[in-house]
Amino acid sequence: MGKTYRQLSLEERCSIARLHEDGRSIREIAAALDRPASTVSRELKRNGGTRKAYRPAYAQEQARARRWTGARLERDAPLRDLVLAKLSAGWSPEQVAGWLKRTPGGQTLSHESIYRFIDRQIRRTKDYSWRHYLPRAKAKRGRRARKGRTADKHIKDRVSIAERPVGAADRAIAGHWEADLMLFSQYGQAVLALHERQTRFLFLARQPSKAAEPVARQIERWLEPLPRDLRRTITFDNGTEFASHHAIKAGLGVETFFCDVHSPWQKGGVENAIGRMRRWIPRSTDLEAADPELFAASADAYNNTPRKCLDFNTPAELFSKLAGPLHFKCESTSPLSRG
Numbered sequence: 001m002g003k004t005y006r007q008l009s010l011e012e013r014c015s016i017a018r019l020h021e022d023g024r025s026i027r028e029i030a031a032a033l034d035r036p037a038s039t040v041s042r043e044l045k046r047n048g049g050t051r052k053a054y055r056p057a058y059a060q061e062q063a064r065a066r067r068w069t070g071a072r073l074e075r076d077a078p079l080r081d082l083v084l085a086k087l088s089a090g091w092s093p094e095q096v097a098g099w100l101k102r103t104p105g106g107q108t109l110s111h112e113s114i115y116r117f118i119d120r121q122i123r124r125t126k127d128y129s130w131r132h133y134l135p136r137a138k139a140k141r142g143r144r145a146r147k148g149r150t151a152d153k154h155i156k157d158r159v160s161i162a163e164r165p166v167g168a169a170d171r172a173i174a175g176h177w178e179a180d181l182m183l184f185s186q187y188g189q190a191v192l193a194l195h196e197r198q199t200r201f202l203f204l205a206r207q208p209s210k211a212a213e214p215v216a217r218q219i220e221r222w223l224e225p226l227p228r229d230l231r232r233t234i235t236f237d238n239g240t241e242f243a244s245h246h247a248i249k250a251g252l253g254v255e256t257f258f259c260d261v262h263s264p265w266q267k268g269g270v271e272n273a274i275g276r277m278r279r280w281i282p283r284s285t286d287l288e289a290a291d292p293e294l295f296a297a298s299a300d301a302y303n304n305t306p307r308k309c310l311d312f313n314t315p316a317e318l319f320s321k322l323a324g325p326l327h328f329k330c331e332s333t334s335p336l337s338r339g
Helices: 010-021 026-033 037-047 056-067 077-088 093-102 111-125 128-133 212-223 245-252 264-277 294-303 315-323
Strands: 176-183 190-196 202-207 233-236 255-258
Touching: 010 026, 010 037, 010 056, 026 037, 037 056, 077 093, 077 111, 077 128, 093 111, 111 128, 176 212, 176 264, 190 212, 190 264, 202 212, 202 294, 212 245, 233 245, 233 264, 245 255, 264 294, 294 315
Parallel strands: 176 233, 233 255
Antiparallel strands: 176 190, 190 202
8 A cells, every 4th residue: 555645844844954954965864854865855956955055934835836726716717617607697606516516427616615716806806796696795705784673563463483383493394484575775666575484485576565465465376376285374574564464364374473573584584585686686776677577587596596405406396396387487597697
């Protein structure tokens, strides 16, 4: 069985420099370090020799420079183009890495390598458009501070999330939903999002306003065609746009629950989905000027993106197995890119 080669350490290089200055032969230096004579000879020829002084710090830097060949995505152009194409389609680095791992003949690449590559391009080029390849389009990694919402309006027949069935909390059973509104810089403009907790399937539609009755009617239109087992509960935050939740409960028999005050994170699935939707529908979007197909296309892109939590299956694949043939569009569309 062959031996594994071990690189010279800085301490060993300092010893070589000291012994070489003392006039020791290569074999004597090698014996003192318990190294092959060829290793010492090669080290002195590369970084010193008889005509110039051997400097251990310089030799250490040169050895490190010889080993570094650049980030993999910088060296492998076809892989880089494939990764950037998937990121442009709205996939996260983790989703790209998981998909590559499952693809026959695919190359293994960690999501951390993708994040570091994007970060390096931003710092090297000062071109902050690279951030748009990331799901949250952040130029710096880390969490953003968020201001808490206030809920000062009483909601009729409000039931706390603490009473929600265990199956909804642990995502063990399908049919438990979360709802929220995407708001925009133009006052009164809103998009309703309805998210299924187990499959992560998303419905998305523009609303005429934040009024409660149109919100309830839209949710009913989405849920009514579904099998009874796929409409068990819905969780809302405490916004007045969900004040007509009792109409959904009476019409479809769906149990409704509300997050604690200042705790929208308790419906984290739809919050995460909305964060991803901001890639294609940013807060600055004027919905009056937006393409009517934008919302369906954005939802389709989300539903046809593989997710790590689903073993890199897509929400559309899992949801279609449960729902069967439905009356709504959920097929794949062409990839969206952020301009």
